[in-house]
Amino acid sequence: MKKTIIGVMGPGETATSVDLENAYQLGQLIAKQGWILLTGGRNIGVMEAASQGAKSAEGLTLGILPGATSLGMSEAVDIAIFTNLGNARNIINVLSSDVIIACGMGAGTASEIALGIKQQKTVILLNNNLESQVFFKSLSPDRVYIVETPTEAIETVIYC
Amino acid sequence: MKKTIIGVMGPGETATSVDLENAYQLGQLIAKQGWILLTGGRNIGVMEAASQGAKSAEGLTLGILPGATSLGMSEAVDIAIFTNLGNARNIINVLSSDVIIACGMGAGTASEIALGIKQQKTVILLNNNLESQVFFKSLSPDRVYIVETPTEAIETVIYC
Amino acid sequence: MKKTIIGVMGPGETATSVDLENAYQLGQLIAKQGWILLTGGRNIGVMEAASQGAKSAEGLTLGILPGATSLGMSEAVDIAIFTNLGNARNIINVLSSDVIIACGMGAGTASEIALGIKQQKTVILLNNNLESQVFFKSLSPDRVYIVETPTEAIETVIYC
Amino acid sequence: MKKTIIGVMGPGETATSVDLENAYQLGQLIAKQGWILLTGGRNIGVMEAASQGAKSAEGLTLGILPGATSLGMSEAVDIAIFTNLGNARNIINVLSSDVIIACGMGAGTASEIALGIKQQKTVILLNNNLESQVFFKSLSPDRVYIVETPTEAIETVIYC
Numbered sequence: 001m002k003k004t005i006i007g008v009m010g011p012g013e014t015a016t017s018v019d020l021e022n023a024y025q026l027g028q029l030i031a032k033q034g035w036i037l038l039t040g041g042r043n044i045g046v047m048e049a050a051s052q053g054a055k056s057a058e059g060l061t062l063g064i065l066p067g068a069t070s071l072g073m074s075e076a077v078d079i080a081i082f083t084n085l086g087n088a089r090n091i092i093n094v095l096s097s098d099v100i101i102a103c104g105m106g107a108g109t110a111s112e113i114a115l116g117i118k119q120q121k122t123v124i125l126l127n128n129n130l131e132s133q134v135f136f137k138s139l140s141p142d143r144v145y146i147v148e149t150p151t152e153a154i155e156t157v158i159y160c
Numbered sequence: 161m162k163k164t165i166i167g168v169m170g171p172g173e174t175a176t177s178v179d180l181e182n183a184y185q186l187g188q189l190i191a192k193q194g195w196i197l198l199t200g201g202r203n204i205g206v207m208e209a210a211s212q213g214a215k216s217a218e219g220l221t222l223g224i225l226p227g228a229t230s231l232g233m234s235e236a237v238d239i240a241i242f243t244n245l246g247n248a249r250n251i252i253n254v255l256s257s258d259v260i261i262a263c264g265m266g267a268g269t270a271s272e273i274a275l276g277i278k279q280q281k282t283v284i285l286l287n288n289n290l291e292s293q294v295f296f297k298s299l300s301p302d303r304v305y306i307v308e309t310p311t312e313a314i315e316t317v318i319y320c
Numbered sequence: 321m322k323k324t325i326i327g328v329m330g331p332g333e334t335a336t337s338v339d340l341e342n343a344y345q346l347g348q349l350i351a352k353q354g355w356i357l358l359t360g361g362r363n364i365g366v367m368e369a370a371s372q373g374a375k376s377a378e379g380l381t382l383g384i385l386p387g388a389t390s391l392g393m394s395e396a397v398d399i400a401i402f403t404n405l406g407n408a409r410n411i412i413n414v415l416s417s418d419v420i421i422a423c424g425m426g427a428g429t430a431s432e433i434a435l436g437i438k439q440q441k442t443v444i445l446l447n448n449n450l451e452s453q454v455f456f457k458s459l460s461p462d463r464v465y466i467v468e469t470p471t472e473a474i475e476t477v478i479y480c
Numbered sequence: 481m482k483k484t485i486i487g488v489m490g491p492g493e494t495a496t497s498v499d500l501e502n503a504y505q506l507g508q509l510i511a512k513q514g515w516i517l518l519t520g521g522r523n524i525g526v527m528e529a530a531s532q533g534a535k536s537a538e539g540l541t542l543g544i545l546p547g548a549t550s551l552g553m554s555e556a557v558d559i560a561i562f563t564n565l566g567n568a569r570n571i572i573n574v575l576s577s578d579v580i581i582a583c584g585m586g587a588g589t590a591s592e593i594a595l596g597i598k599q600q601k602t603v604i605l606l607n608n609n610l611e612s613q614v615f616f617k618s619l620s621p622d623r624v625y626i627v628e629t630p631t632e633a634i635e636t637v638i639y640c
Contacts, residue, residue: 001395001398002390002393002397002398002399002400003398003399005399005400036399062399064401068415068439068566070322073322075321077322078321078322078323079322079323079325079356079382079399080322080325080416081384081401081412081416082412082415082416083411083412083415084411084415084565084566084567084568085248085412085564085565085566085568086251086548086564086565087251087275087278087279087564088245088248088251088252088564088565091246091247091248091403091404092248092401092402092403092405095388095402095403095404096400096401096402105299106278106299107274107275107277107278107299107300108274108278110270110274110277110295110299111271111274111275111278114267114268114270114271114274115247115267115271117267117270118247118266118267118268118271119247119388129298131291131294131295131298132295134291134294134295135270135291135292135294135295138289138291139265139266139267139270140267161555161558162550162553162557162558162559162560163558163559165559165560196559222559224561228406228575228599230482233482235481237482238481238482238483239482239483239485239516239542239559240482240485240576241544241561241572241576242572242575242576243408243571243572243575244405244406244407244408244571244575245404245405245406245408245572246388246404246405247404248403248404248405248408251563251564252561252562252563252565255548255562255563255564256560256561256562279548405568406571407571407595407598407599408565408568408571408572411566411567411568412568425619426598426619427594427595427597427598427619427620428594428598430590430594430597430615430619431590431591431594431595431598434587434588434590434591434594435567435587435591437587437590438567438586438587438588438591439567449618451611451614451615451618452615454611454614454615455590455611455612455614455615458609458611459585459586459587459590460587
């Protein structure tokens with residue numbers, strides 16, 4: 001039977017230290033719930049931190065890679081899906097996640113949030129970027145949630 | 161030699177009457193410049209209006225369709241690219257446009273703007289959606305332009 | 321650390337009863353090795369039979385779905401990757417499999433074998449279609465293996 | 481109104497001199513019919529030769545590129561569609577062509593022929609590779625045509 005998959009999306013090179021701490025905790029908390037963690041699979045930024053967090057709690061990690069090979073892949077990824085689709089893989093991240101948690105902000109993350117809204121997914125924003133909160137909430141008042149901590153994000157997944 | 165392609169992106173079903181008027185004019189002005197118009201190719205909303213506008217000025221129109229067949233395709237599309245990729249085709253729209261003009265706003269349009277910024281394209285916003293203007297300008301102060309009329313959008317393409 | 325993934329590819333609606341028996345056994349044998357089974361994820365043909373076989377041996381099953389939702393998905397899929405890419409997902413199946421076993425033959429399967437050869441993957445053919453054996457062996461004498469039973473296919477995976 | 485698009489597909493680096501001559505002539509003949517030529521858009525092999533042939537007869541050329549930029553693109557491509565999808569773009573080539581002419585043979589070409597058959601397209605084989613002729617004809621006796629010259633290929637497009 002299909003297992004629950006929670007996607008954590010966020011910046012690579014431009015992640016802040018707060019983003020990385022949040023991502024690590026999100027990975028841990030997702031693993032403790034028995035959910036599979038989905039990320040973009042790279043060995044950098046929010047992807048790396050969330051995957052490491054999930055492994056620290058003995059979770060299962062899924063990486064949807066932009067490239068064709070394991071070059072640049074996080075070593076904390078258990079199941080690697082190689083797409084060679086570049087940013088076109090973002091739609092796969094969105095469609096394969098039961099709920100999407102956006103941790104931090106950037107252009108790639110914004111595209112995933114927008115696609116998530118378009119696909120009528122629940123999207124949880126964990127950042128301190130007011131402009132993004134106002135904009136995405138205006139696009140989808142009912143399906144976009146704004147939270148302040150990883151714990152609050154997980155509670156939102158459970159009760160949404 | 162590669163011809164210049166200008167992408168006009170905007171809502172389908174949810175386009176406003178102002179969006180449709182602007183899109184029609186954009187299509188006309190793009191055709192008059194001798195540029196090729198690129199849209200998502202459907203027979204609705206901004207895609208349909210821009211394609212009709214371009215044909216009214218005897219331009220060449222390119223449609224990057226989400227489906228595998230001509231079902232739902234604008235009759236004003238000259239060159240149909242069938243992708244069957246759904247929203248994953250958005251990245252093709254972005255990569256194949258020399259400049260992107262977003263006419264109106266919605267979740268799909270937002271994903272294209274975000275991808276355009278990620279790919280370091282010039283993106284021109286023609287709408288009255290303040291939240292989107294503030295957010296996308298914050299993501300890329302240098303490459304995002306905000307304009308008020310189709311004519312101003314074309315001038316921005318020429319001088320950017 | 322990345323787990324080993326073995327892809328089993330073959331016809332959906334047009335699978336023969338021999339294909340289905342072989343696919344079920346392949347799924348069982350892959351699970352018994354501790355490998356993850358990758359299929360196209362649909363509830364029909366070789367995809368369904370292989371996934372059921374793997375679950376009968378308590379394996380982990382991965383389905384790379386052509387659509388955006390669980391409609392038409394095998395209930396024996398544990399981890400569902402929704403691509404909404406139609407047949408463009410075939411390249412993901414190929415890239416994400418450490419070795420590809422083609423069970424039966426058809427146009428879709430042939431496209432996956434050809435892509436596997438192009439990507440320099442090991443491809444194992446388990447069928448009685450002489451034309452396909454001759455053709456694909458001519459395309460890649462060194463990386464295409466022809467086997468007669470599921471057991472022989474697994475032995476080839478181990479020793480190739 | 482949608483224009484007719486004929487796809488010419490064949491090897492890049494591994495094209496033979498006969499393949500290149502045939503591709504150049506196919507491009508010329510397609511242009512003379514007023515059809516648009518579609519290729520994979522690269523500056524090598526059958527793609528380059530067919531595009532050059534079409535331009536020599538003042539045709540319009542469409543290139544569906546595997547990458548995100550014009551690096552490695554044929555200078556004979558008028559309309560460049562940048563996909564950044566790698567080989568996943570093959571399905572776009574197939575879906576966007578009214579008829580597919582395979583000129584020469586290789587793994588990539590084989591994947592496009594197989595996808596063409598799967599999508600119920602007319603596929604014309606122009607090569608001297610007997611194994612491929614026998615195999616693809618067995619997959620689709622009615623929609624696969626085997627021809628010996630570019631002229632015969634064009635006649636088959638007209639009368640099929």
